[in-house]
Amino acid sequence: MDATDSGSTHSRNHELPPDPKIIWNQILAFNESANEIGREVICISLLEFLSKAESAEILLHFALSEKNTHAYLQALADYIVESHHKFVFDSINKMDEIVQSLSADESFHKPEILRLKDYFKELKNVLKEHFILEETVIFPYVRFLASTYRNKVTMPETSFRSISNTWRKMVADDLSIKDDLKKIQELCDRIKRKMTPEILKLSKELQEFEDDLLIHMYLEDRILGPFTREIESRILKN
Ligand SMILES: [Fe+2]
Numbered sequence: 001m002d003a004t005d006s007g008s009t010h011s012r013n014h015e016l017p018p019d020p021k022i023i024w025n026q027i028l029a030f031n032e033s034a035n036e037i038g039r040e041v042i043c044i045s046l047l048e049f050l051s052k053a054e055s056a057e058i059l060l061h062f063a064l065s066e067k068n069t070h071a072y073l074q075a076l077a078d079y080i081v082e083s084h085h086k087f088v089f090d091s092i093n094k095m096d097e098i099v100q101s102l103s104a105d106e107s108f109h110k111p112e113i114l115r116l117k118d119y120f121k122e123l124k125n126v127l128k129e130h131f132i133l134e135e136t137v138i139f140p141y142v143r144f145l146a147s148t149y150r151n152k153v154t155m156p157e158t159s160f161r162s163i164s165n166t167w168r169k170m171v172a173d174d175l176s177i178k179d180d181l182k183k184i185q186e187l188c189d190r191i192k193r194k195m196t197p198e199i200l201k202l203s204k205e206l207q208e209f210e211d212d213l214l215i216h217m218y219l220e221d222r223i224l225g226p227f228t229r230e231i232e233s234r235i236l237k238n
């Protein structure tokens with residue numbers, strides 16, 4: 001499920017990516033005036049942008065070459081939490097409600113629905129643990145690096161030696177989340193034999209969830225991770 005390799009919602013093309021400044025400005029504006037632009041607009045731009053293989057490098061290079069690099073780092077961390085983390089929780093709760101209502105429907109094949117409930121529970125637990133790590137450890141550290149870099153001060157003592165090890169755990173979690181999501185999708189496809197409004201709702205929500213996760217993981221793994229490591233190493237070199 002790589003944004004550069006997904007044929008699901010957008011097709012790969014080989015035109016030059018749009019100006020990275022437009023993308024960054026949208027992200028900056030989203031955080032400055034919450035929702036003035038709206039996550040939909042940003043997500044569409046991001047999907048279009050990320051569908052080009054070289055986009056991550058272009059976006060990163062642009063932010064690192066600007067004099068307000070710290071603001072881009074901070075904005076990206078805030079945007080991911082404000083937009084994508086909130087979306088994931090809302091979406092997973094909606095899907096959970098649908099799965100609960102399906103399990104109350106006697107006409108469904110019970111073992112499949114029970115398995116679906118278990119997979120959702122597993123996915124929720126992994127996501128919850130993953131977000132706690134991000135929101136209480138990783139993202140505060142990213143914001144701390146952004147302000148250290150902006151103020152051109154040397155790095156005080158922190159609990160981190162380097163962000164690298166913790167980031168490896170995040171990427172491993174992402175693989176497990178993708179795996180859980182795949183199991184849910186396969187099961188949902190089987191249940192779709194009996195198409196009801198509830199099943200339709202679930203598969204639509206699942207598709208939106210996957211599309212959003214695609215952007216979310218791409219931003220974290222391909223942009224925020226390398227961005228943070230680069231800023232950390234620039235600070236440590238001072
Ligand atoms: Fe995240």
Ligand SMILES: [Fe+2]
Pocket residue numbers: 130134170174217220
């Ligand atoms: Fe993550």
